[in-house]
Amino acid sequence: LLKNFETSFTKMLTGRNTAVLLASLGVGGAATSYLMSDSSTLSAEERRKLYPPSSDFPDLRKHNNCMASSLTPAIYSKLRDKLTPNNWSLDQCIQTGVDNPGHPFIKTVGMVAGDEETYEVFSEIFNPVIKDRHNGYDPCTMKHPTDLDASKITSGMFDENYVLSSRVRTGRSIRGLSLPPACSRAERREVERVVVQALSGLTGDLSGRYYSLGEMTEKEQQRLIDDHFLFDKPVSPLLTCAGMARDWPDARGIWHNNEKTFLIWINEEDHTRVISMEKGGNMKRVFERFCRGLKQVEHLIQERGWEFMWNERLGYILTCPSNLGTGLRAGVHVRLPKLSKDPRFSKILENLRLQKRGTGGVDTAAVGDTFDISNNDRLGKSEVELVQLLIDGVNHLIDCEKRLEKGQDIKVPSPVAQFKK
Amino acid sequence: MPFGNTHNQLKMNYSAEQEFPDLSKHNNHMAKVLTPDMYAGLRDKQTPSGFTLDDVIQTGVDNPGHPFIMTVGCVAGDEETYDVFKDLLDPVIEDRHGGYKPTDKHKTDLNSDNLQGGDDLDPNYVLSSRVRTGRSIRGFCLPPHCSRGERRGIENLSIEALSSLDGDLKGKYYALRNMTDEEQQQLIDDHFLFDKPVSPLLLASGMARDWPDARGIWHNDNKTFLVWVNEEDHLRVISMQKGGNMREVFTRFCEGLTKIEGLFKEKGHEFMWNEHLGYVLTCPSNLGTGLRAGVHVKLPNLSKHESFGEVLKRLRLQKRGTGGVDTAAVGGVFDISNADRLGFSEVELVQMVVDGVQLLVDMEKRLEGGQSISDLMPEQK
Numbered sequence: 186l187l188k189n190f191e192t193s194f195t196k197m198l199t200g201r202n203t204a205v206l207l208a209s210l211g212v213g214g215a216a217t218s219y220l221m222s223d224s225s226t227l228s229a230e231e232r233r234k235l236y237p238p239s240s241d242f243p244d245l246r247k248h249n250n251c252m253a254s255s256l257t258p259a260i261y262s263k264l265r266d267k268l269t270p271n272n273w274s275l276d277q278c279i280q281t282g283v284d285n286p287g288h289p290f291i292k293t294v295g296m297v298a299g300d301e302e303t304y305e306v307f308s309e310i311f312n313p314v315i316k317d318r319h320n321g322y323d324p325c326t327m328k329h330p331t332d333l334d335a336s337k338i339t340s341g342m343f344d345e346n347y348v349l350s351s352r353v354r355t356g357r358s359i360r361g362l363s364l365p366p367a368c369s370r371a372e373r374r375e376v377e378r379v380v381v382q383a384l385s386g387l388t389g390d391l392s393g394r395y396y397s398l399g400e401m402t403e404k405e406q407q408r409l410i411d412d413h414f415l416f417d418k419p420v421s422p423l424l425t426c427a428g429m430a431r432d433w434p435d436a437r438g439i440w441h442n443n444e445k446t447f448l449i450w451i452n453e454e455d456h457t458r459v460i461s462m463e464k465g466g467n468m469k470r471v472f473e474r475f476c477r478g479l480k481q482v483e484h485l486i487q488e489r490g491w492e493f494m495w496n497e498r499l500g501y502i503l504t505c506p507s508n509l510g511t512g513l514r515a516g517v518h519v520r521l522p523k524l525s526k527d528p529r530f531s532k533i534l535e536n537l538r539l540q541k542r543g544t545g546g547v548d549t550a551a552v553g554d555t556f557d558i559s560n561n562d563r564l565g566k567s568e569v570e571l572v573q574l575l576i577d578g579v580n581h582l583i584d585c586e587k588r589l590e591k592g593q594d595i596k597v598p599s600p601v602a603q604f605k606k
Numbered sequence: 607m608p609f610g611n612t613h614n615q616l617k618m619n620y621s622a623e624q625e626f627p628d629l630s631k632h633n634n635h636m637a638k639v640l641t642p643d644m645y646a647g648l649r650d651k652q653t654p655s656g657f658t659l660d661d662v663i664q665t666g667v668d669n670p671g672h673p674f675i676m677t678v679g680c681v682a683g684d685e686e687t688y689d690v691f692k693d694l695l696d697p698v699i700e701d702r703h704g705g706y707k708p709t710d711k712h713k714t715d716l717n718s719d720n721l722q723g724g725d726d727l728d729p730n731y732v733l734s735s736r737v738r739t740g741r742s743i744r745g746f747c748l749p750p751h752c753s754r755g756e757r758r759g760i761e762n763l764s765i766e767a768l769s770s771l772d773g774d775l776k777g778k779y780y781a782l783r784n785m786t787d788e789e790q791q792q793l794i795d796d797h798f799l800f801d802k803p804v805s806p807l808l809l810a811s812g813m814a815r816d817w818p819d820a821r822g823i824w825h826n827d828n829k830t831f832l833v834w835v836n837e838e839d840h841l842r843v844i845s846m847q848k849g850g851n852m853r854e855v856f857t858r859f860c861e862g863l864t865k866i867e868g869l870f871k872e873k874g875h876e877f878m879w880n881e882h883l884g885y886v887l888t889c890p891s892n893l894g895t896g897l898r899a900g901v902h903v904k905l906p907n908l909s910k911h912e913s914f915g916e917v918l919k920r921l922r923l924q925k926r927g928t929g930g931v932d933t934a935a936v937g938g939v940f941d942i943s944n945a946d947r948l949g950f951s952e953v954e955l956v957q958m959v960v961d962g963v964q965l966l967v968d969m970e971k972r973l974e975g976g977q978s979i980s981d982l983m984p985e986q987k
Contacts, residue, residue: 232655232753236755236756236759237755240754240755240759242754243754243816244783247783272614276753280815280816284814284815284816284817369620369625369660370625370626370627371617371621372616372620375620399628425809426815430668431664431667431668432627432667432668433668435628
């Protein structure tokens with residue numbers, strides 16, 4: 186069907202001269218002669234008429250990402266000429282997915298938001314993508330629960346013979362400012378200003394300092410690298426094709442508290458990434474600090490008339506649809522020498538709704554027997570639920586490891602219930 | 607991005623000062639020229655197709671440059687860019703093209719009869735000869751800005767025009783997204799295949815969007831005339847062959863270009879050209895002729911001589927490694943080509959290469975024989 190559209194359209198373009206073409210599009214005589222007088226100056230409006238959506242539909246035949254799975258010519262046709270109030274377009278949302286066909290085994294999302302309104306204006310493509318990525322979550326009918334009450338967490342202290350470190354991260358966007366793929370330099374600087382000002386109001390164990398990427402000294406840079414805090418200019422084409430690395434390193438920076446247990450990245454892949462971490466297995470304390478810090482930052486920006494992007498359908502709004510809802514990844518570095526070699530390991534993780542990564546983060550392989558184990562889900566379950574799932578899951582894995590150490594057998598646990606059930 | 611003035615209006619909510627890029631660590635032509643006042647004066651403008659100042663300069667903001675190499679740091683999204691943003695681009699052009707003024711006129715001369723000599727560069731030294739240029743099709747946006755529909759339109763027009771070539775120029779088109787493994791390997795072995803750009807200079811300008819959609823390579827059966835479609839420009843046209851007969855290469859180049867231009871005109875399309883900037887291409891560095899005529903030449907002795915750099919400078923030539931721009935020479939073999947693009951005609955530039963390379967080879971032979979070259983030192987052209 187696509188080939189037919191293309192052929193008949195391009196026949197028009199190559200077979201006739203522009204005057205005849207314009208006439209056939211219903212452009213009147215006077216207008217035609219105006220346009221023909223300087224045949225190069227077609228305005229954006231005229232260009233839109235000359236190129237129907239069918240001529241622009243991307244070739245997704247070799248693609249394997251959520252966007253390519255859901256985008257049809259009909260949806261594209263309907264949405265191509267729409268713009269969000271900030272003038273963000275569908276083509277800009279999907280560019281990263283068009284440029285990066287994906288991997289036969291890993292399904293990437295393939296689209297990004299340019300602002301909060303993106304999820305509404307282009308909901309016809311974002312909703313099926315969200316459903317695909319988040320296990321059937323339907324933004325039209327479901328509500329996302331937000332719960333940052335860390336006191337509800339139980340058994341949050343791991344056996345430190347196995348768990349080496351604990352970490353929780355999420356993202357937050359500042360309502361009213363465009364997201365990293367779309368923001369202008371002034372907007373990005375405004376995000377930096379708003380957030381840094383708020384962070385300077387943190388006190389006690391959360392009091393800390395900001396390091397701007399463009400201005401840090403070499404010594405500061407080295408120290409941040411040694412602490413594993415420094416983020417670098419994105420090299421992944423998934424991010425660069427989405428325009429997130431523009432104007433690097435302008436208005437990018439890192440804030441962390443003096444104790445190095447609470448860290449904020451500014452203007453990397455999202456407006457902010459918030460990270461609570463410490464060595465050892467006290468996940469409850471990590472999460473407690475996480476919630477407290479987030480609430481205090483929220484309060485501090487609200488004092489100045491700002492707020493986070495959030496709604497009850499999608500929870501916290503972030504750049505990538507994969508991070509909607511909680512945007513939360515809670516994880517540990519844990520030693521599992523015996524369990525990791527057991528053929529049931531993957532199935533156990535799957536049923537516990539956990540994922541494994543190498544200790545270098547996503548896309549790295551495990552070194553030795555130490556794994557990064559974290560929650561799979563982001564949307565449809567609250568922060569408390571997800572952290573509790575992680576805690577229960579990791580405790581179960583450690584239990585399995587201990588059993589295997591003693592030569593006992595282990596069982597694959599039944600799958601954790603999904604929200605849709 | 608096409609069809610929109612994508613958030614140009616939104617930026618007007620912030621002052622020019624708030625939006626002005628931080629160019630303190632930058633060393634490219636754009637950064638040298640762009641002042642806060644200039645930015646303020648141009649930032650609410652856009653071309654009819656919606657290309658804005660920030661679109662023009664994004665690649666230069668993202669790529670501060672190199673302390674020793676001066677990159678351009680701006681690109682055009684359409685033909686009108688050079689007019690709407692002339693306050694920025696005129697000084698950039700002047701700086702890049704040896705003082706070319708906004709009032710200067712550029713001469714186009716694609717009559718290969720006007721070339722003198724050039725058919726007898728010593729093939730013991732000159733291994734291959736090549737001439738390339740680019741062409742843009744009027745009415746279409748350029749690679750940083752074009753939509754998929756436009757890019758496909760360019761591809762289809764090009765295929766139609768090229769398929770009408772006959773005789774020595776008869777050939778075949780290979781679309782990048784459709785080629786078989788065998789075809790791909792053959793094109794790699796022939797050194798014809800171009801790959802998705804990896805240079806951040808190109809990526810940051812948006813030229814690699816939608817790769818490999820509507821990109822392809824056409825070449826004649828004799829493998830001496832090659833056209834790249836929708837890489838860094840709408841068309842890149844290359845004539846090449848082994849040995850030192852630059853005259854034949856240039857003759858085929860001119861004939862082919864003239865024929866292609868005629869075929870496009872039959873279909874109601876022309877190339878972007880005007881008498882001030884000559885042929886209009888994506889990067890300001892390629893304006894005028896867009897022509898790079900070069901040879902791969904063996905200069906093991908001369909390249910070690912202390913005057914090598916000065917000789918090239920006076921001859922208005924530049925050296926590169928045989929892998930192209932940004933590569934180093936291997937085994938004393940250099941890629942020597944004209945340094946200029948604008949302000950000289952095609953014939954004049956090829957003449958400079960022909961005469962210059964002849965002299966370089968003469969110098970090489972002298973040094974081989976242990977003789978001095980000081981009497982051969984040229985005047986500054």
